[in-house]
Amino acid sequence: MPGFFxxxxxxxxxxxxxxxxxxxxxxxxxxxxxxxxxxxxxFLSMANGFRKTLAATGAADVVLVTSQGSFSETTSRLxxxxxxxxxxxxxxxxxxxxxxxxxxxxxxxxxxxxxxDGQAAPLSLRGVGAEALELRPALAISEGRMFxxxxxEIIVGARLAARYQSMQIGDSITFGQxxxxxxxxxxxxxxxxxxxxxxxxxxxxxxxxxxxxxxxLRVRLGNPADFAAFQxxxxxxxxxxKAATEKDYYSAQSQDLSRxxxxxxxxxAVVMAIGAAVGAMTTMYSSVSDRLVEIATQRSIGFxxxxxxxxxxxxxxxxxxxxxxIGVLIAWLGLDGWSASTRSGASTQLSFELxxxxxxxxxxxxxxxxxxxxxGGLPAFRATRVPLRSAMTGRST
Amino acid sequence: xxxxxxxxxTHVTKSYPLxxxxxxxxxxxxxxxxxxxxxxxxxxxxxxxxxxLNLIGGxxxxxEGQVAVGxxxxxxxxxxxxxxxxxxxIGFVFQFYNLMPMLSAAENVELPLLLTPLSARxxxxxxxxxxxxxxxSERAGxxxxxxxxxxxxxxxxxxxxxADPKILLCDEPTGDLDRTSADEILDLLQLLNRKxxxxxxxxxxxxxxxxVAKRTLHLDKGKxxxxxxxxxxxx
Numbered sequence: 041m042p043g044f045f046x047x048x049x050x051x052x053x054x055x056x057x058x059x060x061x062x063x064x065x066x067x068x069x070x071x072x073x074x075x076x077x078x079x080x081x082x083f084l085s086m087a088n089g090f091r092k093t094l095a096a097t098g099a100a101d102v103v104l105v106t107s108q109g110s111f112s113e114t115t116s117r118l119x120x121x122x123x124x125x126x127x128x129x130x131x132x133x134x135x136x137x138x139x140x141x142x143x144x145x146x147x148x149x150x151x152x153x154x155x156x157d158g159q160a161a162p163l164s165l166r167g168v169g170a171e172a173l174e175l176r177p178a179l180a181i182s183e184g185r186m187f188x189x190x191x192x193e194i195i196v197g198a199r200l201a202a203r204y205q206s207m208q209i210g211d212s213i214t215f216g217q218x219x220x221x222x223x224x225x226x227x228x229x230x231x232x233x234x235x236x237x238x239x240x241x242x243x244x245x246x247x248x249x250x251x252x253x254x255x256x257l258r259v260r261l262g263n264p265a266d267f268a269a270f271q272x273x274x275x276x277x278x279x280x281x282k283a284a285t286e287k288d289y290y291s292a293q294s295q296d297l298s299r300x301x302x303x304x305x306x307x308x309a310v311v312m313a314i315g316a317a318v319g320a321m322t323t324m325y326s327s328v329s330d331r332l333v334e335i336a337t338q339r340s341i342g343f344x345x346x347x348x349x350x351x352x353x354x355x356x357x358x359x360x361x362x363x364x365x366i367g368v369l370i371a372w373l374g375l376d377g378w379s380a381s382t383r384s385g386a387s388t389q390l391s392f393e394l395x396x397x398x399x400x401x402x403x404x405x406x407x408x409x410x411x412x413x414x415x416g417g418l419p420a421f422r423a424t425r426v427p428l429r430s431a432m433t434g435r436s437t
Numbered sequence: 438x439x440x441x442x443x444x445x446x447t448h449v450t451k452s453y454p455l456x457x458x459x460x461x462x463x464x465x466x467x468x469x470x471x472x473x474x475x476x477x478x479x480x481x482x483x484x485x486x487x488x489x490l491n492l493i494g495g496x497x498x499x500x501e502g503q504v505a506v507g508x509x510x511x512x513x514x515x516x517x518x519x520x521x522x523x524x525x526x527i528g529f530v531f532q533f534y535n536l537m538p539m540l541s542a543a544e545n546v547e548l549p550l551l552l553t554p555l556s557a558r559x560x561x562x563x564x565x566x567x568x569x570x571x572x573x574s575e576r577a578g579x580x581x582x583x584x585x586x587x588x589x590x591x592x593x594x595x596x597x598x599x600a601d602p603k604i605l606l607c608d609e610p611t612g613d614l615d616r617t618s619a620d621e622i623l624d625l626l627q628l629l630n631r632k633x634x635x636x637x638x639x640x641x642x643x644x645x646x647x648x649v650a651k652r653t654l655h656l657d658k659g660k661x662x663x664x665x666x667x668x669x670x671x672x
Contacts, residue, residue, distance in 0.1 A: 043552065050551045057539035337535040340496055341596075342524020342552045345516060428496035431535055432487050432608050 047343050051351035054334065055327070056358060062327055069323040069356075070363040072316040073411055077367025077404045078375075079312055083305025084403060085375055085394040087298040093392035094293055097231035098286025100264040101133075102175055103271075105257040108280040112293075113147050118254045122279055126257050129273045131266025135174070141260035143169035146241055148248050150215035152204040163200065164236045165215065167244030175258045179233055184209040184224030189240045192247070195224035197234040218247035230393075232290065258286075313411050320415020324356050328423045335423055336431035345424040352423040356416025357409070364408035368401055440472040441507040442526070442603040442636050444493055449502035451488055462488050463659040466502070472603070475630040475637045477650035484656045486640040490606045493638060494527050495519040506604065524552040528597030528635075530626075532609035534589040536581040542592045543568065543577040549600040567595045571625060587618030594625055598635065605629065607639040611646070623649045 059066050105126055110116035118126075123144055133141045146167040151160040170189055173179060187193035194213070201207040201222075211222045220239065228234045245251055261267060267285055274283040284292075328335065335348055376396040449466045452459040462485040470476050470493075478486045491497035492504050495511050496519075503512045506526065511519065528549075529535075536545045543564050550560040568574045571591040573584075581589050590610060597605055607626065611619035627649035629635045639646060647653040654661045 043554070046551045050548065054537050054539060333535060334537060337529075337531070337537075338548070339520065340494065340523065340529050341549050342520055342600075344520050429487075429491055431496070431529070431531060432491065 047347035048350045052354040055355040073363025074367040080309035081371035084400040087301040089395040094290040097290040102286045103259045131270045133260040133262040143258040144254040167241030178229035193223045194220040194239045198225040317414040324419035348423045352420035357412040360412030442472040444470040475651040477653040480656035528602040530607040532612040534593040
């Protein structure tokens with residue numbers, strides 16, 4: 041067996057050293073693998089980034105109550121009677137003054153202009169109650185201050201402030217008929233709230249003519265274990281309401297869109313990989329043809345068929361690994377951390393960052409490996425069938 | 438009882454396919470090449486000279502009959518067994534040298550040694566010795582493209598004898614060389630035959646090769662004929 045490895049290594053070395061004779065076609069194989077890897081990593085990091093953003097959103101002890109049958113907060117409606125009854129639910133945490141820690145909320149889609157091209161893009165303006173910050177422990181004012189309830193003040197996610205016009209502290213921004221003053225920027229730990237603007241719910245209802253409207257109620261529980269009792273109470277009201285912890289709510293939302301991204305991404309990458317494998321096969325057939333006399337000579341000298349097979353496969357895999365490495369590097373430098381946005385459940389922009397991870401890179405590398413194995417396998421088999429008489433009749437190049 | 442490297446072809450028939458028909462090369466060819474012989478086989482193109490080398494070297498198979506080297510019958514051996522046998526017993530010298538263009542002279546000579554259990558140090562020692570014998574120790578690190586045709590063929594011969602096979606099969610070893618280089622190569626082959634006892638079977642068009650060969654056979658249309666004028670020249 042050591043002899044076999046010596047044979048493989050010697051033949052692989054001669055193959056790889058002769059790559060310069062086939063540089064253009066070898067380069068095309070490397071680039072096609074690079075393309076497959078970049079596309080797959082693009083989709084996977086998008087799905088991963090989106091999932092991470094939504095996974096970072098929400099706590100196990102914060103419950104979101106919406107109306108039954110609503111797909112998202114925007115399609116939900118809660119009545120005043122329901123809000124009163126919900127505040128009596130068991131397990132709700134209370135502040136120092138004994139008030140239940142709840143925040144009735146209303147999400148309004150508004151248009152803001154992008155700094156990059158001046159085009160309008162839909163964003164989420166969330167009207168919240170006084171306890172909103174208590175219910176979002178990850179949310180921190182990074183610049184300026186919290187809005188004053190009952191005024192036309194607004195605070196903006198720092199991620200939005202960097203990308204949209206009129207969102208610096210002190211700026212006035214107009215949404216439809218309403219005019220707001222930006223008094224603070226906040227960060228929210230990479231969660232969906234990073235893509236929102238927060239203002240007093242009373243002002244939002246007044247300025248957007250949505251008197252009395254509440255879409256959801258956020259509730260802080262004294263203990264996550266109290267959720268079961270809270271849920272039983274909500275369902276027991278029999279008023280068409282449903283309760284889910286924030287974590288579960290956003291996790292369910294992330295799964296849907298991640299699935300859509302992956303549903304597009306994987307088939308596209310696989311189709312491209314098939315194309316790359318065909319290209320790789322052409323490259324490797326050309327390599328075998330180029331080395332015909334060399335292979336026949338090596339086999340005449342006494343090198344085995346299996347060594348000829350393995351060394352050809354190693355050449356294919358070496359080119360694949362090169363393409364994969366370049367692809368990962370491009371993705372790492374160009375995609376990782378790149379800001380993207382998509383429509384959230386509220387039909388507004390949700391910003392997130394593309395996130396590479398080791399499992400994603402392993403997935404892309406495995407796909408690239410398949411390209412190399414499929415593309416190199418048949419030509420490697422061809423290398424084992426080179427007629428040895430070719431050594432007698434041909435010149436090595 | 439045959440010697441270890443007596444080569445015997447017994448009632449060999451060989452043909453090659455051409456479209457749907459087959460072109461016969463030999464019909465019932467029988468010959469023996471004794472150990473230590475230096476046989477030159479001459480003849481026109483297509484007479485089957487190279488086919489004899491291919492059959493003896495186990496890189497082609499007979500249609501009928503048997504090829505044996507010593508006690509080893511090559512006919513019917515598996516490809517893997519033939520490959521191993523070639524590595525241990527046969528050295529090939531090719532008309533166009535067939536050196537690996539990306540390997541240095543020393544690396545080319547080392548190639549067959551990788552099939553032996555020799556250590557890296559022992560391999561390098563052997564390569565140095567052989568390159569010294571063929572007069573190329575100064576060019577060990579050069580690529581084939583940096584060597585003349587004669588020097589490349591010397592490297593080819595060095596590679597052929599590196600693993601110390603008993604039999605050298607030479608296919609037109611001087612066919613691509615000028616007269617001076619060709620004579621040097623023939624002298625080198627003679628040295629290997631006379632001093633080191635290698636059995637050499639050489640296919641050639643080169644009339645002067647009979648100067649170094651112990652025997653010269655002329656092959657025509659698959660049959661050996663002895664041409665008196667050739668024998669006279671050689672004498």
